[in-house]
Amino acid sequence: MLTDADLSALLITLKLAGLTTLILLLIGTPLAWWLARSQWRGKPIIEAVVALPLVLPPTVLGFYLLILLGANGPLGEHSLAFTFSGLVIGSVFYSLPFVVQPLQGAFAAVNRGYLEAAATLRASPRDTFFSVVVPLARPGFLTAIVLGFAHTVGEFGVVLMIGGNIPGSTQVLSIAIYEHVENLEYAQAHWISGGLLLLSFTLLLAVYGLNRRFKVVGP
Amino acid sequence: MSLEIRQQLTRGDFELAVEACLPARGVTAIFGPSGCGKTTLLRAIAGLEPQVRGRVKLGDEVWQDEGHFLPPHRRPLGYVFQHAVLFPHLSVRGNLDFARRRSGGGPGPGFDEVVELAGIGHLLSRATPNLSGGERQRVALARALLTAPRLLLLDEPLAALDRRAKAELMPCFERLHESLSIPVLYVSHAIDEVARLADQLLLLAAGRVEACGPLAEMLTRLDLTPAGSEEALAVIEATVNGIDTDYHLTRLAFAGGGEGRELWLPGDGLPLGRRVRLAVHARDVSLTLQPPRQSSILNIIPVQVDALSPSGPAQVMVRLRAGDVPLLARVTRKSEAALGLRPGQALFAQVKSVSLVE
Numbered sequence: 001m002l003t004d005a006d007l008s009a010l011l012i013t014l015k016l017a018g019l020t021t022l023i024l025l026l027i028g029t030p031l032a033w034w035l036a037r038s039q040w041r042g043k044p045i046i047e048a049v050v051a052l053p054l055v056l057p058p059t060v061l062g063f064y065l066l067i068l069l070g071a072n073g074p075l076g077e078h079s080l081a082f083t084f085s086g087l088v089i090g091s092v093f094y095s096l097p098f099v100v101q102p103l104q105g106a107f108a109a110v111n112r113g114y115l116e117a118a119a120t121l122r123a124s125p126r127d128t129f130f131s132v133v134v135p136l137a138r139p140g141f142l143t144a145i146v147l148g149f150a151h152t153v154g155e156f157g158v159v160l161m162i163g164g165n166i167p168g169s170t171q172v173l174s175i176a177i178y179e180h181v182e183n184l185e186y187a188q189a190h191w192i193s194g195g196l197l198l199l200s201f202t203l204l205l206a207v208y209g210l211n212r213r214f215k216v217v218g219p
Numbered sequence: 220m221s222l223e224i225r226q227q228l229t230r231g232d233f234e235l236a237v238e239a240c241l242p243a244r245g246v247t248a249i250f251g252p253s254g255c256g257k258t259t260l261l262r263a264i265a266g267l268e269p270q271v272r273g274r275v276k277l278g279d280e281v282w283q284d285e286g287h288f289l290p291p292h293r294r295p296l297g298y299v300f301q302h303a304v305l306f307p308h309l310s311v312r313g314n315l316d317f318a319r320r321r322s323g324g325g326p327g328p329g330f331d332e333v334v335e336l337a338g339i340g341h342l343l344s345r346a347t348p349n350l351s352g353g354e355r356q357r358v359a360l361a362r363a364l365l366t367a368p369r370l371l372l373l374d375e376p377l378a379a380l381d382r383r384a385k386a387e388l389m390p391c392f393e394r395l396h397e398s399l400s401i402p403v404l405y406v407s408h409a410i411d412e413v414a415r416l417a418d419q420l421l422l423l424a425a426g427r428v429e430a431c432g433p434l435a436e437m438l439t440r441l442d443l444t445p446a447g448s449e450e451a452l453a454v455i456e457a458t459v460n461g462i463d464t465d466y467h468l469t470r471l472a473f474a475g476g477g478e479g480r481e482l483w484l485p486g487d488g489l490p491l492g493r494r495v496r497l498a499v500h501a502r503d504v505s506l507t508l509q510p511p512r513q514s515s516i517l518n519i520i521p522v523q524v525d526a527l528s529p530s531g532p533a534q535v536m537v538r539l540r541a542g543d544v545p546l547l548a549r550v551t552r553k554s555e556a557a558l559g560l561r562p563g564q565a566l567f568a569q570v571k572s573v574s575l576v577e
Contacts (some may be wrong), residue, residue, distance in 0.1 A: 113304045116267050119291040120298035121366055122321035127292075131317070135308040 002191060005167045009176040012084070016172060017152040020091040024099040024148050025141075027092070032103035033129070051101070053094050062161025065090050069162060080162075087163040087170055091152045098147040106140020107133065139211040146207045150200050220244070222370065222402070226263045226273040235259055235271070235426040243277060243370065243402040245418035246392075248434075250407055250445070256426040257406045258301075261372050264404065265298050266291035277370055295325065297363030297371045297401075301378055303355035305347040311358050312343040318365040327367025328399055336394050337361035338387075353384030357391055364399070371395075371403045377412060392416055410450045414438065414498050415576040420445075439545035441528035441538050446547060451501040451536065453546045454576070457482065459493045468517075471495065473544055480541050482573050483517045496576045501536060503571040504548035508558060510567050518570035522546060524562055527555070535560075539568055 002010070035047060053061060069086050071079040080086035110133050118128040134141070156174040163170035165179065173192055180189040220243040228235040235256045241247050249257045263271040266282065266289060275282040282289045305314050319330060334340050337357040342350065350358065356376050363371060373392075377385045395403070396416065407413050413420065413434070420437035422429035422444060430443050438445045439453050460481075461470035469484045482497065489495065510519055522539040530536040535555050539546040548568060550560075558566070 111304075113300065113302070114306060116291070117298070117300065117304040117306070118317075119267070120265060120296065121318045121362065122292050122323065123317075124292050127321075132306060132308075136306075138308075 003188065005171070006173075006176055006188065006192060008168045009171045009173050012168075012170070013153055013172040013174075016084070016087055016091060017149045019088055020095055020152045021099070021145055021148040023088070023092050024095060025145070028096065028099040028103055028144065028148075032100045033107050033133075035100070035104045036107035051097050054097050058094060058155065058157025059161055061094060062090065062158040065093065065158065066162045082162070082164045082166060082170060084163075084170060087159060087172075090158045090162045091155060094155055094158045095148045095151045098151045099144040102140045102143040102147060103137065106137035106143075109140075110136045142210055143207055146203045150203050153196065154200070220278040220402075222264075222404075223274065223276040224260075224264060226260060226271050226275070228259065228263070228268065228271040230270075233426060235263075237423070237426070237428055239421055239428050239431050241404075241421065241431070242419065244400070246396060246403040246405055246416050247419040247421060248405045248407055248413040248417035249421045249423055250410070250413050250417075251423035251429075252444075253408055255423045257408070257423055258374055260423065261374050261404060261406050264370075265296055265372055266294050295323075295367070295369040297366050297368030299356070299359045299363050299371075299373045299376050301375045303352075303359040305350075305355055305358055305362070307348050309347065310343070311339065311345050311347060311350070314347060314358060314362050315343075315365055318362045322365060322367045325367035325369075328364055330365065332398075333361045333364045336364070336398065337391055351384065352380045353387040356380065356384070356388055360388075360391060360395070364395075364401075368401060371401050373403060373405045375406050375408070377407075377409070389415065410438075410445060410448060410452065411498075411576075414452055414454050415496070435545055439538055439547050441526050441536055446501070446528075446536055446538070447530065451547050451549065453499050453501070453544075455482070455497040455499060455544055455546075457495055457497055459489045459491050459495065462487045462489075462491070471497065473497075473541070480520060480544075482520070482570065484573055484575065498574050498576045499546060499570055500572070501547035501549040503573075504539075504546060505569045505571070506537065506548055506550055506554070506558060506560070507567050507569060511569070514569065516569045516571055518573060520546075520568045520570065522566065522568045524560055524564040524566065526562055527560060541568070 035043065066081055067073055069075060069080040069089065071077065071081065073079070080089065114132050114136065115128055118132045123131060154174060159172055160175060165171050165175050173196060177189050177192050222241045222243045225238045226235060233256065237260055249260060251257050259268060262268045264275055269288065274284045281287060282294050306317065309317060337360050339354070339357050339361055342354060342358065347355070347358070377388060380388065405416060417434050419432065420434050421431045422437060424444060430437060430440065435454050437443060440446060445451060455473045457471035457473040459469055460472045463470065464487060467485065467487045469487055469489055471482045471484060473480055473482065520541050522541045525538040525540045525545065528536050530549055534549055534551055537548045537550060537560060539548060546568060
């Protein structure tokens, strides 16, 4: 079964994924709203930057983050490399598109007419966002939360580059598996891998199932 | 109180340049063909077209002027869109509460009054996606009224509806007209709706004001679009002043009419003294120099020719006056010559059909 080290890796993984998802919702929601509504000509540049982690090898992202966050970087002695905070920052970048893209899609699908109707009913833009846009974009939020969380749970390259593999501090499940395999502890690797497989499948099943029920109806 | 508007917009080939001062009471219809800028004008008044330059002032409140633009959510107006636009994530009651909670507590009609006026009491707990077209528009109307608006804007609320749903909605608008004193701007391209609901008419053509004034006058001026249309008609405000119970007929006297300026209408259901609005289509009016002694036509009114205007190659449109009330008759050019029609001439209008519009 699971060792103490595995259990602490599980806790760190869940904490990392939860915190990352929360931060991404706070950053990603206004960013996605802006991307969905803006007519600015430079918008594709921002969209491309947001999507970069989708195509970039995680080690590339991890490498740059290591340089940025490391002891020789601008942070100097306040280096965040090999700390949990560093992991969170890395994960936020890495999972950004998985939160922003579903939100952007959901926001773009909200008919402009609803925003105008809300305005004629005396709702300020902020009020309209929370009382009309958010409820109508609920499937997008659900997808964003689950993908952001699950993707962070599954990250490997970035974590390895900037977090290292410090048990009890920065060792997450995906790296614990790697380590078990390296040490030929296949039974442990099976337990964790199987667990992650099951978790990921359950989460995705929940998203697709729920989104079907929340089907948004047009005007 | 009045609504002062001066709005300008150039968008591609289309140019809107509207300047008008409307009395902010009763129903003012903004009437014109598709693409003439009616909806754009209404949206601009609501503040939904921020690119439109100019001025909007209701009473002494300036909504828009040079360097000043009140965003739509700060304008005390109600807006009913052509497609209702109810929030799909809220029930009917949820949609109404959305408006009520944000009304700012201004003096306006109460919840129960509005629900009854719109006839939606039985729909309150329903989900909005399952409503019929007519039901959706009634909920949208109620929702707009619950914001306690000082001006109600209706954008072709009947255009997307079938005949039955229209028949459901019309009485709501009429009750609105009778029981609430909120001024209404009503965009429409259907002359029968306008004849039924409007008090004033703002005629719009290709983004410009063609004319603006009282309904009866605007419908019958020969230089304007409505009198040139196939459906040209006049409206008469009349009062029930007699019932013939033997023949089941109602006698109506009309304002400005004198001796003989009465009309008979089939049916005897209306109470004495009730004010009604009648529509008389130009195609249902014929002219005669002598009152016919034996005719099946009941309604023969002494009138005076006011003006004439060609209507196609074979016909002329004749504007008549029965006292102060303008009427239209479409006759052939041959008849025009035979009768020697000319302005000022006194003769008789035979009205084949009159319909009650209100």
